Amino acid sequence: MDCQAPSLDFAIIGHQENWQHITALINDIRTPRLEKLPVEKIKSIFSFIPPRDVFKINAKSKTGAEANGVYIETFIDPDMLDAQYIRTNISKVMNAVAFAKKLGAKVVTMGGFTSILLEGNFDSFSPGPSKFTTGNTLTAAFIVKGVEKAITQYGINLQESNILIVGATGDIGMACTNYFKGKTKKMLLCARNKNRLQKFALELIKDNILVNYSIVLDELIPEADIIICVASSTNIQMANCKKNVLICDAGYPKNLETTIDNPAAVHLFHGGMGQVLNGYSINPDYSKSMYHYEAPYISHGCALEAIVLALENKFETYSTGRGNITNDKMEEIYDLSLKHGITVAPFYNTKGLW
Amino acid sequence: METLQPASITIEEFNVISDIFSQAITGELIGMSNFASLVETIDDPHEKMEAVEHANSERSHAEGFMAYAKKKNLKININLHSPYWGNVRKQFLSYAIKKDFIACLIIQEVILESFAVSMYTDVANALGGEAGRLFHNIADEEKEHLEHSSDILRAELNKDPKAFIKKFEEIHFNCMTILAEFTATTDLRGHCGVCNGDCMKGALHHIGLDVTVMRGNALALYASALDNIGIPGEKSIIWIARLPA
Ligand SMILES: NC(=O)C1=CN([C@@H]2O[C@H](COP(=O)(O)OP(=O)(O)OC[C@H]3O[C@@H](n4cnc5c(N)ncnc54)[C@H](OP(=O)(O)O)[C@@H]3O)[C@@H](O)[C@H]2O)C=CC1
Numbered sequence: 001m002d003c004q005a006p007s008l009d010f011a012i013i014g015h016q017e018n019w020q021h022i023t024a025l026i027n028d029i030r031t032p033r034l035e036k037l038p039v040e041k042i043k044s045i046f047s048f049i050p051p052r053d054v055f056k057i058n059a060k061s062k063t064g065a066e067a068n069g070v071y072i073e074t075f076i077d078p079d080m081l082d083a084q085y086i087r088t089n090i091s092k093v094m095n096a097v098a099f100a101k102k103l104g105a106k107v108v109t110m111g112g113f114t115s116i117l118l119e120g121n122f123d124s125f126s127p128g129p130s131k132f133t134t135g136n137t138l139t140a141a142f143i144v145k146g147v148e149k150a151i152t153q154y155g156i157n158l159q160e161s162n163i164l165i166v167g168a169t170g171d172i173g174m175a176c177t178n179y180f181k182g183k184t185k186k187m188l189l190c191a192r193n194k195n196r197l198q199k200f201a202l203e204l205i206k207d208n209i210l211v212n213y214s215i216v217l218d219e220l221i222p223e224a225d226i227i228i229c230v231a232s233s234t235n236i237q238m239a240n241c242k243k244n245v246l247i248c249d250a251g252y253p254k255n256l257e258t259t260i261d262n263p264a265a266v267h268l269f270h271g272g273m274g275q276v277l278n279g280y281s282i283n284p285d286y287s288k289s290m291y292h293y294e295a296p297y298i299s300h301g302c303a304l305e306a307i308v309l310a311l312e313n314k315f316e317t318y319s320t321g322r323g324n325i326t327n328d329k330m331e332e333i334y335d336l337s338l339k340h341g342i343t344v345a346p347f348y349n350t351k352g353l354w
Numbered sequence: 355m356e357t358l359q360p361a362s363i364t365i366e367e368f369n370v371i372s373d374i375f376s377q378a379i380t381g382e383l384i385g386m387s388n389f390a391s392l393v394e395t396i397d398d399p400h401e402k403m404e405a406v407e408h409a410n411s412e413r414s415h416a417e418g419f420m421a422y423a424k425k426k427n428l429k430i431n432i433n434l435h436s437p438y439w440g441n442v443r444k445q446f447l448s449y450a451i452k453k454d455f456i457a458c459l460i461i462q463e464v465i466l467e468s469f470a471v472s473m474y475t476d477v478a479n480a481l482g483g484e485a486g487r488l489f490h491n492i493a494d495e496e497k498e499h500l501e502h503s504s505d506i507l508r509a510e511l512n513k514d515p516k517a518f519i520k521k522f523e524e525i526h527f528n529c530m531t532i533l534a535e536f537t538a539t540t541d542l543r544g545h546c547g548v549c550n551g552d553c554m555k556g557a558l559h560h561i562g563l564d565v566t567v568m569r570g571n572a573l574a575l576y577a578s579a580l581d582n583i584g585i586p587g588e589k590s591i592i593w594i595a596r597l598p599a
Pocket residue numbers: 111112113115116135136139166167168169170171172173190191192193194196230231232233235236250251252253271272273300301302322
């Protein structure tokens with residue numbers, strides 16, 4: 001059909017970060033010819049809309065290959081990400097999954113909170129040709145490679161540094177921990193569920209890794225030289241950081257700058273992000289309202305994982321479940337990513353590029 | 355006579371239920387008239403008979419609502435020329451005159467039925483009892499109309515997607531705009547001309563309903579109907595986002 005992508009290599013299932021972004025997008029779709037709708041009116045309709053593809057995406061590789069996909073919006077209310085709304089949200093995600101299958105997408109990534117809602121578990125999906133991935137392997141790879149690049153830039157010695165992972169027992173948190181263990185002075189691990197945290201920490205201690213762990217973030221922060229925040233909560237508070245601590249904010253939404261007590265004294269960048277050097281385009285072009293970065297062609301690692309897999313014709317369930325991301329897998333997807341000219345995004349935060 | 359007078363329900367509840375029945379009866383009579391108009395414009399004998407059957411089905415819905423209203427002594431106001439319903443009818447006639455069967459199907463069986471099925475279901479759940487059953491039963495029949503038309507329209511889309519989507523888009527903006535204005539929280543075209551006193555929209559809470567939720571549910575069903583027909587998501591989101599709110 002003329003309105004569909006010629007062949008659907010990939011689909012990205014996602015949701016919007018806040019109502020400001022949604023208002024901008026809806027008014028962009030409305031075009032300036034129609035009166036701008038205030039956020040209250042948009043709120044009264046947006047979350048009712050069933051998931052659907054909103055725009056096509058064409059991504060270009062440095063090899064000359066191209067991948068065609070779509071972005072499928074779940075219409076999840078950004079103020080309703082808490083556990084109490086889990087049933088509504090899971091049902092939206094499952095509808096989006098059905099939509100991606102109907103469109104015949106060969107590989108589908110579950111962006112933002114959508115994979116967390118399902119705990120990365122795709123077992124309940126009815127079988128079909130579409131393959132699903134959480135996108136967490138490339139996200140984790142971009143985080144760790146980004147941190148390595150940043151410490152070089154700041155002359156930080158990794159072996160003499162303590163790395164704090166907030167959200168250490170999560171899929172991405174475990175991947176980052178396993179990547180850095182043995183390369184640092186000490187690993188500092190934080191999560192809310194004590195049993196899970198203790199179990200994970202004890203495994204590392206068995207391997208002779210120096211570990212401090214706590215469910216109280218404040219107990220770990222003063223020791224940290226590097227902080228990777230990959231918690232699935234929107235309200236992480238950070239106080240008493242060391243001066244010039246390096247912080248990789250890779251959670252969703254990336255809002256640590258608003259909760260940290262002294263943002264001027266830290267080096268903070270938004271991590272887990274990549275850049276497509278040969279570019280990507282979206283159609284209809286809503287980038288005016290949807291694109292919020294200071295450099296071109298930036299996107300989330302989870303979205304880019306689907307694009308890399310599509311460019312590689314590697315239509316498989318690459319990342320699934322929790323705790324399955326190995327260092328080898330991270331290196332593999334990162335190498336494939338580089339092959340197609342998709343690199344760690346330039347460092348930036350809400351103030352702009354570093 | 356059994357009545358729904360203040361002894362069992364409050365005056366506010368009585369008024370809003372009366373208005374809901376007034377709207378439903380008016381809507382059904384519009385549907386009946388639409389199909390009746392279509393009959394004269396169709397040459398194919400089978401399609402002609404089908405249109406008569408459809409008109410009769412909407413008539414029986416109107417009759418069902420009227421019978422209940424009479425039994426309960428509701429205050430019914432029927433106005434086929436009211437600003438919203440009258441305009442929907444005008445839109446329908448403009449296509450019926452051109453013998454555009456597909457356009458008529460889109461207006462009556464997709465746009466109007468999506469709203470009917472969704473809103474009748476919401477009302478049925480809120481009212482419960484005999485009235486609830488009545489609304490549920492009619493919603494079920496309207497659902498069949500919606501599904502039946504989806505099959506025809508899907509086939510039509512496959513014949514020439516570009517032309518079909520262009521045509522659907524035009525009809526969407528001509529007709530759905532009227533329904534969007536009708537169901538907006540604030541009256542965008544003045545009084546609806548059907549409700550007694552103030553428009554019922556502000557009084558729905560007396561029976562546990564909310565116009566925002568009802569409109570949201572109706573738009574959601576409409577969006578799913580569009581998906582079912584095969585309208586691409588990137589089109590339907592534009593159509594919905596550009597409606598008045
Ligand atoms: N490119 C990008 O930017 C991407 C970002 N993400 C984001 O990364 C984050 C992690 O994703 P993922 O690993 O899949 O999620 P998981 O659900 O697997 O892990 C989340 C982790 O965070 C912990 N956690 C949650 N709340 C808190 C808290 N308040 N304090 C400390 N720890 C907490 C959880 O443990 P516990 O429940 O025990 O606290 C768990 O260890 C999410 O925010 C996700 O949206 C994901 C993909 C791409």
